[in-house]
Amino acid sequence: MLMEECGIFGVFLENKSNTIPYIVEGLISLQHRGQESAGIAYEKNNEIKVYKKMGMVADIFSNGIVKKINSHIAIGHVRYSTRGKSEIQNSQPFHVRFRNEHFAIAHNGQIENSEKLRNELEEKGTIFLTESDTELILHILIKNLSKNILEWTLKDIARTIFKYVSPSYSLLLLFKDRIIAIRDKYGYRPLYYYESENGYFISSEDSGFNFLNPDYKNIKEILPGEAIEFSAYGIKKYKIESNKKRFCFFEHIYFARPDSNIFGRNVHLMREELGKLCAMENPIDADIVVPVLDSGFSAAIGYSKESKIPIEMGLMRNRYVGRTFINPNQKDREIGVRRKLPPISPVIKGKRVILVDDSIVRGTTMKKIITMLKDAGAKEIYVRIASPKVVNTCHWGVDIPEKKELIAFGKKVKEIKEEIGANTLGYTSLEGIRKILKEDYNNYCFHCFMEVHDEL
Template identity: 40%
Template sequence: MKTEWNEECAVVGVYNAQNAASIAYYSLFAMQHRGQEASGIATSNGEKIITIKKNGLVTEVFCDETLNKLKGFSAVGHNRYSTAGNDSIADAQPLFARYDLGEIAIVHNGNLTNARQIRDELIKEGAIFQSYMDTENLIHLIARAKQENLIDRIKEAVLRLKGAFCFVILSRKKMFVIRDRYGFRPLSLGEIVNSDGSKGYVVASETCAFDLVGAKYLRDVEPGEMLIFSKNGMESQSIMLPNPHPCVFEYIYFARPDSRVFGRLVYDIRKNMGEELARENPVEADLVIPVPDSGVAAALGYSRQSGIPFELGIIRNHYVGRTFIEPTQQIRELKVKLKLNPIRELIENKRVVVIDDSVVRGTTSRQIVKILRDCGAKEIHMKISSPPTISPCYYGVDTPSREDLISAKMSHQEVCQFIGADSLSFLSVEGLKRSIGVENYQYCQACFDGKYIV
């Protein structure tokens, strides 16, 4: 069972760069938080596409030897966390194929809601699939499209898709970037300057990638937009009627706080959430502590608004691996202790406000409350910087089913009793809107209200 949220992946595309593979590598490294199952890069030198991908972290998949094999002026890259498909290497990206127009490599962030329907139709028509990923549908649709050139084939194929997608498609000479009409998942455009003064381009799921590789943020790729990169520069086309509904959970949890997502700095919004949480849910306490790392900015905001001192009362061990044998409840509790360790001297005999970004199944929150109790906390007030999560996501986020979401089946008071806190408060939907601070609020918040856009 899933006990936390997991973003599906990160994508990057690089065009007209002297060291395209290295730029893709460091971009993926900056976005490692978006997927840790597998990593891959494909490059083109104008004549041939070379692809290297493997299960593991970016630094485990690539080294100087492998990067030296990835010669070319353009590249696409991918960090994977599976929401569709399996965890075999066949389901890692980029996906590469040879077809009648040449060679192609594709990376994808999102989830296609009509993937099964399209896949079944293609199989009936004789298509042979090599993976379980919904992304492979696009390769087959492009290869079978009736148009003569690749641009028109991509358009024809993409218009058959429903759901969330950010595609970066590499041919031998061009690169194509497409974002779905709702803009569910983030995708940004940046510019790099080569050593000879020429300009190149980078697209990435988060702008923290630009900071690492020295790219200048230009703008977001617009919902429904296709960018075409060639030797003539960049061309933009609107291929779908835009209806923007970006995922609000990017602000709450997924994105790095130093990234600009949907045009806004994540750090600022998370602090705003903490301030709104303090206005809506005041309490008398001695200190505010975050659940690291995603609760830190909201805890700072809560502390500033409430006047209650902020302390890093829980320290996170960043070297705990993602996989761990969990045969017993005792071992599951040990996993939390390995990852999060409280500072007794700060907590003992104190009334503590604990700030976290969300409650999924409630098991982690329950264990955090327990370790704080064991440290002698006098009172524990759990404050959540988002509304209660009542519905799963179908747009590229790996979430539990509705039956496993504790707020979908319990009242606030019942959840509070389950986790063992003295009080439990959530940010309201209106407070969330105020935190983001946009007049025309059109974010997808189906995880909070069950109203699905597609």
């Protein structure tokens, strides 16, 4: 299973209302994007303060801290580490004090030219306090803008970041009187804002606003190459050209919440479409369709609708064991799969099962599930995957391992089928996805599905 790098949430409220409970609710909505650490940066007495810890949002903010902090402007972050260890020093938001002024940053993405930037900055004497590529952005701003943070304009900040920092990034910057949201020119990661009667909310996914019972027409996408400032003076925008988009297709396949609308499409409905496509491209006679919960659920509905084969709960999802991939350690992950997805034997015993999942990455999880289903009495197992083969790594914020760890890299479908122990295996084709997306197809990144030479 894969992990997204992070989720970000920001709130600016007028009338000095307290943003902190909203930030916590927002971060809980984005918890699926990162479970290792969470934090909030907020304005207090003209300074920026940060509260962050390792762990889940509800645990971190359950100790009364929400009642102790009061601020009308704040940003928050949930993290999963792809660059930099899973330690408190690398957790976000990052905060910097420079010449008695403060600002903070929260980042979703992965900076492609981070090594080059870090080397250049270190050559010039910059000292880094973390392993995270996000810290680079703080140094880039300080090196390239005027010495007085209060003089930094939206345009200065945006132009500097767009000029020096390679995608991917969806960012929030917190100053004592304003929040700036920036999305890279390719738009790899989603970013949305909601303009309410009381102020502004910014979120990695629009489902992050659902707890507000929002007026949906006031939810807007922050566009690729766009920077927006939210303050007591309203909204200011700055935009650069963005001719080529590269929306991450994995947001649709796996990461985003089903109730989110990402890149102009509802995530659940998109997954259902992919499941239907998978059924059209890989038909087979069987007794039941079984989803690998939760991410394979929407695709399995689609497969079932298209094939007219009933969907059944052949696997349950044990919600009380935590997500198995929190610890990036192979052994823990294998144990976790057995605890997390136990089979429901009477449902599958003696049945020909179509097992639907969103993707296969290392194949470890799928192998375990197939073994469990066979042990539980399944007669045959036909695996159907609602995405193409994952054959390449990702440099833009998703924890896809190196090629040699990917089960599909350099292999034919028949070989993968044998390795995972399925009776048959079928993937969804990129050509089919092209037909679903139509002219939007060219706005997406499919790099991890392509056996191309890595140019980096």
